[in-house]
Amino acid sequence: MPNARVYILVNSRTASAAEGFAFAMQNLKRATxxxxxTYGAGIAVVYIELGHGLRMVLPEKMVVAPHSTVGWEGKGVVPDVAVPAGEERAAAIALVRDSLHGAP
Structure with a gap:
């Protein structure tokens, strides 16, 4: 469904794979x-057990947008539509209603 409208809700706690999905969809112009x-966690890590209750977190690679060298590490995903915390549900409903009535 390449013409389907997709809306993704994010906040300051959105990180990891959810953040990467939002970033990719935004950069591909497939979602609003x-x-x-978002949090800004764009480096994939590997955990190495060292024994004696110790674990090392080793940065493995920078994750970037499709067809790009740009990532979101340290800066997060900037939403297309900024919505204050606590107003997300009303904003989502308004976006969907507007899209159904022909607004961009």
Missing amino acids: IFGQR
């Missing part, structure tokens, strides 16, 4: 991102 700026 709304909410607040």
Whole structure:
């Protein structure tokens, strides 16, 4: 469904794979991102057990947008539509209603 409208809600706690999905969909122009700026966790890590209750977290690679070298590490995903915390549900409903009535 390449013409389907997709809306993704994010906030300051959105991180990891959810953040990467939102970033990719935004960069591919496949979704409208709304909410607040995301956490900014764009480096994939590997955990190495060292024994004796110790674990090392080793950065493995920078994750970037499709067809790009740009990532979201440290800066997060900036939403297309900024929505204050606590107003997400009303904003989502308004976006969907507007899209159904022909607004961009």
